[in-house]
Amino acid sequence: MHIDDLSPETAVATPDSPAPWVAASSSSQPRKRRHFKSRLGCGICKRRKIKCDESRPGCANCTKHGVECDFLAGPASTTARSTPARPSRGSSLPATPLPSRSANLPSLPSLSSLSSMSSLPPQTFSQPLPPASQRPPPSISALAGAPDSSLHASQPLQITHLELLHNYSTLTSYSLSADPVLRNVWRLNVPQEGFRHDFVLRSVFALSALHMAAFAANPADKARYLQVARAEHGAALREFVTALSRASADNCSALYISAVMTFMYAWAAPRQPGDIFLVGKSPPETGGNEDSGGDGHASTVADWFPLVRGLRSITDAWLAEILRGPFGIVMRLGHESLGGGRPAHEDRIKSAAWQSTAEHAQFEYLRRVVLKAATADPDPHENPAVYATSLDTLERSFVYSYSTEGRTPGAATDQSSPVGLAQTSSVYAWLYCMEDAFVELVVQRRPLALVVFAHFCVLLRLLSGCWWMQGASTHLMQEIWDLLDADHRLWIRWPIEELGWRPSK
Incomplete structure (x- = not known):
């Protein structure tokens, strides 16, 4: 048999055969890799007909391609498949709904999965983690949706x-x-x-x-x-x-x-017809x-x-x-703006500076006519002492609101800047000190009580630069005007002129 008739498989080296031919023949033949059958590989690798390395908690092929390995979803009864499932990189849990917002966020393993994974033996994590560039980004939705998570939001965020x-x-x-x-x-x-x-x-x-x-x-x-x-x-x-x-x-x-x-x-709430601040309207069917x-x-x-x-x-x-x-x-400054106590009130009211003002003269006139009318009225509700106390406390509010120490310069005309605490406290002091008996007279819409209340509108004008007080003085004056008869309307000419207000009807 001639050597040319030999196939590469049957050719053997002889003493006469040249070594270069044998080396060339052996080097041209590809070497076959050793093959080991995988009988316990994951289902995904079997369907793709590729070799599974059977590593835990997920095989290398599934980890590389970002899919959920069957090993992660196996029953907990078997040791080899006790690792909890890990979401794939392409899947996501529904996000917690946010008002006027929507976002699709990628998923993260739930806290329950992480806690169960921590109990596995060390050899379970022998497979190295994928590179950081291949890991899924964190997800808020998965944390919020985990049933056993302490970060679970029971209510959506209120925008x-x-x-x-x-x-x-x-x-x-x-x-x-x-x-x-x-x-x-x-x-x-x-x-x-x-x-x-x-x-x-x-x-x-x-x-x-x-x-x-x-x-x-x-x-x-x-x-x-x-x-x-x-x-x-x-x-x-x-x-x-x-x-x-x-x-x-x-x-x-x-x-x-x-x-x-x-x-x-x-004060800032929308004002309704019939609302005089202290007193509101209820539907007639409310009873009571x-x-x-x-x-x-x-x-x-x-x-x-x-x-x-x-x-x-x-x-x-x-x-x-x-x-x-x-x-x-806040309380200290408010207390100081009112003089720090009743003795200081009395000193201010009796001072020559206040006694010479037009406001004091108006209160003297108002005190005479109101107390005379209350005394002459046979109705027991018209108690002159109640009116006297209300007029005294209202005049004290005027004293501190109109004094240099108790007001913000230009507050009555400046409609843009907020007022100081001293002026705010002095204006509201009358309402804070108001007796329940006088409030009851206002609730009953007694004309004398409404006349006294109308003078309070002059103080409210000083706070007209505050957004929550805009229009309050004129609204209150209009409501009082509508409730008074023609005779008592003459008693409130001074506050009307101070406001520069004109009745709408």
């Missing part, structure tokens, strides 16, 4: 609340005082207290919503913010009443500042003990007014704690 808090921190808080220190109190201390007491935070939301509604250019936005304001105000009132029944040193500061914001809300306002509707004390009464009891019982708290400076 409206975030918007209201941002508006309060950047705009509303700066409009509540002209004093830099007090501005920081409104901007920083109030929200911080709100994080501890829900009714404070809801009071912040309600006041901020009214602020946004006051400057909303779109009528739809204005209506939406007003609806939010009413809802937050109602929730704040309910929670405030509950907290007031459990007043203590821990929540007295929160009760104090929430009552102050509720007071501002009452409300007194008729003479127009088929029942009159009742405004829902915020009992809070002021509760505030007085809180400040009397927990004064030391409030002064040491985050809002102590």
Whole structure:
């Protein structure tokens, strides 16, 4: 047999055969790799007909291609497949719905999977992790959707609340005082207290919503913010009443500042016909003990007014704690702006500077005619002592509001800048000190009580630069004018002329 007849498989080297031919023949033949059958490979590798290395917790092929290996989803009863499932890089869990937002976020292994993986023996993690560039990005949705996660959000994020808090921190808080220190109190201390007491935070939301509604250019936005304001105000009132029944040193500061914001809300809220601030209208079918306002509707004390009464009891019982708290400076400055006590009031009223003013002369005239009419009236409700006390406290508010120390220069004419705390406290002092007996006379729409109340509108004009007080004095004067007869309308000519107001009818 000739050597050319030999196939490469049957050719053998002989002493006569040249070595280069044999080397070339052997080097041209490819070497076969050793093959080991995989009988326990994952299902994905079997379907793809590729070799599975059977590594745990997932084989290398599945890890490389970012698919979920069968080893991760196997039953927990077998040791080889006890590793919990890991989401694939291409899958995702549904995200927690956010108002006015949508996002598709990739998934992350749940906390329950991670906790069970930590109990596996060390050899289970012998397979190295894929490179960082191949790992899936973190997902908030998977954490929020995990049933056993401590980070689970039971409620969706309220974008409206975030918007209201941002508006309060950047705009509303700066409009509540002209004093830099007090501005920081409104901007920083109030929200911080709100994080501890829900009714404070809801009071912040309600006041901020009214602020946004006051400057909303779109009528739809204005209506939406007003609806939010009413809802937050109602929730704040309910929670405030509950907290007031459990007043203590821990929540007295929160009760104090929430009552102050509720007071501002009452002024800033849209004014309705028949609303004279202290007294609102109820539908005639409400029944109860409300007194008729003479127009088929029942009159009742405004829902915020009992809070002021509760505030007085809180400040009397927990004064030391409030002064040491985050809002102590607000109370101290307000107290100082009113002279620090009753003796200072008496000194101011009897001073020659005040006795020579036109305002004092008007109060002297008003005191004579009102007390004379109350004394002559046979109705036992017309108690002259009640009118005398109300006129005295109202005149004290005039003294400090019209004095150099108690007012912000130009506040009566400047419609853009906020007023100082001294003037705000002096204007509101009459309402804070008002007796319940006088409030009852206003609820009954007694003409003499309305005449006294009409003079309060002159003080309100000093706060017309505040957004929450704009139009309050003229609205209140119009409501009082409509309730008075022709004779008693002559008694309020002085406040009408001071306001420069003209009746609409």
